[in-house]
Amino acid sequence: xxxxxxxxxxxxxxxxxxxxxxxxxxxxxxxxxxxxxxxxxxxxxxxxxxxxxxxxxxxxxxxxxxxxxxxxxxxxxxxxxxxxxxxxxxxxxxxxxxxxxxxxxxxxxxxxxxxxxxxxx
Amino acid sequence: xxxxxxxxxxxxxxxxxxxxxxxxxxxxxxxxxxxxxxxxxxxxxxxxxxxxxxxxxxxxxxxxxxxxxxxxxxxxxxxxxxxxxxxxxxxxxxxxxxxxxxxxxxxxxxxxxx
Numbered sequence: 001x002x003x004x005x006x007x008x009x010x011x012x013x014x015x016x017x018x019x020x021x022x023x024x025x026x027x028x029x030x031x032x033x034x035x036x037x038x039x040x041x042x043x044x045x046x047x048x049x050x051x052x053x054x055x056x057x058x059x060x061x062x063x064x065x066x067x068x069x070x071x072x073x074x075x076x077x078x079x080x081x082x083x084x085x086x087x088x089x090x091x092x093x094x095x096x097x098x099x100x101x102x103x104x105x106x107x108x109x110x111x112x113x114x115x116x117x118x119x120x121x
Numbered sequence: 122x123x124x125x126x127x128x129x130x131x132x133x134x135x136x137x138x139x140x141x142x143x144x145x146x147x148x149x150x151x152x153x154x155x156x157x158x159x160x161x162x163x164x165x166x167x168x169x170x171x172x173x174x175x176x177x178x179x180x181x182x183x184x185x186x187x188x189x190x191x192x193x194x195x196x197x198x199x200x201x202x203x204x205x206x207x208x209x210x211x212x213x214x215x216x217x218x219x220x221x222x223x224x225x226x227x228x229x230x231x232x233x234x235x
Contacts, residue, residue: 034222042168043226046222046224091164093164095166112168115165
Protein backbone atom coordinates (compact mmCIF):
# COMPACT_ATOMS: atom_id res chain seq x y z
CA UNK A 1 0.00 0.00 0.00
CA UNK A 2 0.89 3.65 -0.23
CA UNK A 3 3.41 4.96 2.25
CA UNK A 4 3.07 8.60 1.23
CA UNK A 5 -0.40 10.01 0.80
CA UNK A 6 -1.53 13.27 -0.75
CA UNK A 7 -4.84 15.04 -0.37
CA UNK A 8 -6.77 16.17 -2.30
CA UNK A 9 -6.06 14.18 -5.44
CA UNK A 10 -7.96 16.68 -7.55
CA UNK A 11 -8.99 20.23 -6.88
CA UNK A 12 -10.67 22.84 -9.01
CA UNK A 13 -10.74 26.40 -7.79
CA UNK A 14 -11.47 29.90 -8.97
CA UNK A 15 -8.72 32.31 -9.82
CA UNK A 16 -7.59 34.28 -6.79
CA UNK A 17 -8.34 31.65 -4.19
CA UNK A 18 -5.78 29.72 -2.16
CA UNK A 19 -5.47 25.96 -2.23
CA UNK A 20 -3.81 23.72 0.34
CA UNK A 21 -2.35 20.32 -0.52
CA UNK A 22 -1.33 17.89 2.18
CA UNK A 23 1.41 15.29 2.04
CA UNK A 24 1.58 12.65 4.75
CA UNK A 25 4.04 9.88 5.44
CA UNK A 26 1.88 7.01 6.63
CA UNK A 27 4.09 4.64 8.59
CA UNK A 28 7.31 6.52 9.02
CA UNK A 29 8.60 9.89 10.07
CA UNK A 30 9.90 12.21 7.41
CA UNK A 31 11.98 15.15 8.55
CA UNK A 32 12.38 16.07 4.92
CA UNK A 33 9.85 16.04 2.13
CA UNK A 34 10.10 17.27 -1.43
CA UNK A 35 7.53 19.04 -3.57
CA UNK A 36 7.58 18.63 -7.33
CA UNK A 37 5.52 20.15 -10.09
CA UNK A 38 4.69 18.50 -13.37
CA UNK A 39 3.12 20.25 -16.34
CA UNK A 40 1.21 18.10 -18.86
CA UNK A 41 3.49 15.80 -20.81
CA UNK A 42 6.57 17.20 -19.10
CA UNK A 43 9.01 16.07 -16.49
CA UNK A 44 8.91 16.64 -12.76
CA UNK A 45 10.60 19.79 -11.55
CA UNK A 46 11.65 20.15 -7.94
CA UNK A 47 10.00 23.17 -6.35
CA UNK A 48 11.22 23.03 -2.77
CA UNK A 49 12.51 20.95 0.08
CA UNK A 50 10.29 20.91 3.13
CA UNK A 51 12.15 20.68 6.43
CA UNK A 52 10.45 19.80 9.70
CA UNK A 53 11.03 22.52 12.25
CA UNK A 54 12.63 24.99 9.89
CA UNK A 55 11.95 26.97 6.75
CA UNK A 56 11.58 25.30 3.42
CA UNK A 57 14.34 25.55 0.86
CA UNK A 58 13.10 26.76 -2.50
CA UNK A 59 14.62 26.05 -5.87
CA UNK A 60 15.67 28.93 -8.06
CA UNK A 61 12.76 30.61 -9.75
CA UNK A 62 10.10 29.33 -7.35
CA UNK A 63 8.23 32.11 -5.55
CA UNK A 64 8.21 31.35 -1.85
CA UNK A 65 5.37 33.77 -1.19
CA UNK A 66 3.31 32.09 -3.87
CA UNK A 67 3.95 28.53 -2.79
CA UNK A 68 3.86 28.38 0.98
CA UNK A 69 5.28 25.24 2.54
CA UNK A 70 4.78 24.22 6.12
CA UNK A 71 6.26 21.08 7.62
CA UNK A 72 4.03 20.99 10.68
CA UNK A 73 5.01 17.60 12.03
CA UNK A 74 7.21 14.63 11.32
CA UNK A 75 4.49 13.13 9.14
CA UNK A 76 2.89 16.13 7.47
CA UNK A 77 3.96 18.76 4.98
CA UNK A 78 1.55 21.17 3.32
CA UNK A 79 1.84 23.19 0.14
CA UNK A 80 -0.44 26.19 -0.18
CA UNK A 81 -0.81 27.82 -3.57
CA UNK A 82 -1.79 31.37 -2.73
CA UNK A 83 -3.93 33.54 -4.98
CA UNK A 84 -3.97 30.82 -7.60
CA UNK A 85 -4.07 31.71 -11.28
CA UNK A 86 -4.71 29.53 -14.33
CA UNK A 87 -0.98 29.24 -14.98
CA UNK A 88 -0.66 27.50 -11.60
CA UNK A 89 -2.73 24.63 -12.94
CA UNK A 90 -0.48 21.63 -12.73
CA UNK A 91 0.14 18.25 -11.14
CA UNK A 92 1.82 18.63 -7.76
CA UNK A 93 3.52 15.62 -6.25
CA UNK A 94 5.39 15.17 -3.00
CA UNK A 95 7.99 12.66 -1.96
CA UNK A 96 9.64 11.52 1.23
CA UNK A 97 12.64 9.33 1.94
CA UNK A 98 12.01 6.61 4.48
CA UNK A 99 14.63 6.23 7.18
CA UNK A 100 17.32 8.68 8.16
CA UNK A 101 17.22 12.42 7.73
CA UNK A 102 16.85 12.49 4.00
CA UNK A 103 20.28 11.02 3.38
CA UNK A 104 20.00 8.47 0.66
CA UNK A 105 22.99 6.55 1.90
CA UNK A 106 21.00 5.41 4.89
CA UNK A 107 17.52 5.41 3.51
CA UNK A 108 15.65 2.67 1.77
CA UNK A 109 13.67 4.27 -0.97
CA UNK A 110 12.22 7.59 -1.95
CA UNK A 111 8.45 7.33 -1.96
CA UNK A 112 6.09 9.54 -3.90
CA UNK A 113 2.55 10.52 -3.11
CA UNK A 114 -0.29 9.95 -5.55
CA UNK A 115 -0.13 13.53 -6.75
CA UNK A 116 -2.64 16.37 -6.68
CA UNK A 117 -4.04 17.80 -9.88
CA UNK A 118 -4.86 21.48 -9.52
CA UNK A 119 -7.06 23.23 -12.05
CA UNK A 120 -7.53 26.97 -11.66
CA UNK A 121 -10.43 28.43 -13.61
CA UNK B 122 25.44 20.34 -12.05
CA UNK B 123 23.65 17.14 -12.77
CA UNK B 124 21.59 16.18 -15.76
CA UNK B 125 19.56 13.24 -17.01
CA UNK B 126 18.90 12.78 -20.70
CA UNK B 127 16.22 10.54 -22.07
CA UNK B 128 16.63 11.09 -25.78
CA UNK B 129 13.64 8.98 -26.78
CA UNK B 130 10.37 10.80 -26.26
CA UNK B 131 7.80 8.32 -27.51
CA UNK B 132 8.08 4.64 -28.30
CA UNK B 133 5.35 2.43 -29.70
CA UNK B 134 5.66 -1.33 -29.84
CA UNK B 135 3.41 -4.28 -30.39
CA UNK B 136 2.71 -6.56 -27.48
CA UNK B 137 5.37 -9.20 -26.82
CA UNK B 138 8.13 -7.12 -28.38
CA UNK B 139 11.17 -6.25 -26.33
CA UNK B 140 11.85 -2.57 -25.80
CA UNK B 141 14.81 -0.68 -24.36
CA UNK B 142 14.48 2.76 -22.80
CA UNK B 143 17.70 4.74 -22.79
CA UNK B 144 19.01 6.97 -20.01
CA UNK B 145 22.24 8.95 -19.97
CA UNK B 146 23.30 10.94 -16.94
CA UNK B 147 25.86 13.59 -16.06
CA UNK B 148 27.31 14.30 -12.66
CA UNK B 149 30.66 15.23 -11.17
CA UNK B 150 29.92 13.38 -7.95
CA UNK B 151 31.47 9.97 -7.42
CA UNK B 152 28.60 8.88 -5.17
CA UNK B 153 25.19 8.97 -6.73
CA UNK B 154 21.98 7.02 -7.15
CA UNK B 155 20.05 6.26 -10.30
CA UNK B 156 16.35 5.51 -10.39
CA UNK B 157 13.65 4.44 -12.78
CA UNK B 158 10.02 5.33 -12.12
CA UNK B 159 6.87 4.40 -14.00
CA UNK B 160 4.02 6.89 -14.26
CA UNK B 161 0.79 5.30 -15.51
CA UNK B 162 -2.09 7.48 -16.76
CA UNK B 163 -3.44 7.78 -13.22
CA UNK B 164 -0.41 9.94 -12.40
CA UNK B 165 1.25 8.34 -9.41
CA UNK B 166 4.95 7.53 -9.62
CA UNK B 167 5.77 3.87 -9.18
CA UNK B 168 9.28 3.06 -8.00
CA UNK B 169 11.00 0.46 -10.17
CA UNK B 170 14.65 0.43 -9.20
CA UNK B 171 17.42 2.27 -7.39
CA UNK B 172 21.07 1.65 -8.19
CA UNK B 173 24.06 3.24 -6.47
CA UNK B 174 27.19 4.31 -8.27
CA UNK B 175 29.32 1.62 -6.68
CA UNK B 176 27.22 -1.24 -7.94
CA UNK B 177 27.51 -1.80 -11.66
CA UNK B 178 25.91 -5.18 -11.57
CA UNK B 179 23.05 -5.48 -13.97
CA UNK B 180 19.70 -6.40 -12.49
CA UNK B 181 16.82 -8.48 -13.67
CA UNK B 182 13.38 -8.48 -12.11
CA UNK B 183 10.87 -10.55 -14.01
CA UNK B 184 10.42 -9.00 -17.43
CA UNK B 185 12.43 -5.93 -16.42
CA UNK B 186 16.18 -5.61 -16.66
CA UNK B 187 18.59 -2.75 -16.19
CA UNK B 188 22.03 -2.22 -17.70
CA UNK B 189 24.24 0.19 -15.75
CA UNK B 190 27.44 1.22 -17.54
CA UNK B 191 29.56 3.86 -15.83
CA UNK B 192 31.92 4.01 -18.81
CA UNK B 193 29.14 5.48 -20.93
CA UNK B 194 27.17 7.05 -18.05
CA UNK B 195 24.13 5.10 -19.04
CA UNK B 196 21.43 3.28 -17.14
CA UNK B 197 19.18 1.64 -19.71
CA UNK B 198 15.96 -0.19 -18.97
CA UNK B 199 14.69 -3.13 -21.00
CA UNK B 200 11.21 -4.61 -20.91
CA UNK B 201 11.06 -8.10 -22.32
CA UNK B 202 7.87 -9.41 -23.91
CA UNK B 203 6.06 -6.13 -23.39
CA UNK B 204 2.42 -6.06 -22.34
CA UNK B 205 -0.32 -3.48 -22.75
CA UNK B 206 -0.13 -2.76 -19.02
CA UNK B 207 3.42 -1.55 -19.53
CA UNK B 208 2.05 1.50 -21.35
CA UNK B 209 3.10 4.50 -19.27
CA UNK B 210 5.62 7.28 -19.03
CA UNK B 211 8.97 6.11 -17.71
CA UNK B 212 11.33 8.47 -15.94
CA UNK B 213 14.99 8.03 -15.23
CA UNK B 214 16.29 10.09 -12.31
CA UNK B 215 19.54 10.89 -10.53
CA UNK B 216 20.37 11.88 -6.97
CA UNK B 217 23.76 12.87 -5.63
CA UNK B 218 25.35 13.81 -2.35
CA UNK B 219 23.75 13.91 1.04
CA UNK B 220 20.20 14.62 0.01
CA UNK B 221 17.33 12.92 -1.71
CA UNK B 222 16.56 15.53 -4.33
CA UNK B 223 16.00 13.91 -7.67
CA UNK B 224 16.82 15.28 -11.08
CA UNK B 225 14.46 13.74 -13.57
CA UNK B 226 14.82 13.12 -17.27
CA UNK B 227 12.02 14.30 -19.53
CA UNK B 228 10.42 10.89 -19.59
CA UNK B 229 9.65 8.39 -22.32
CA UNK B 230 6.06 7.63 -23.28
CA UNK B 231 5.77 3.94 -24.01
CA UNK B 232 2.72 2.66 -25.84
CA UNK B 233 2.24 -1.07 -26.14
CA UNK B 234 -0.38 -2.04 -28.69
CA UNK B 235 -2.28 -5.31 -28.53
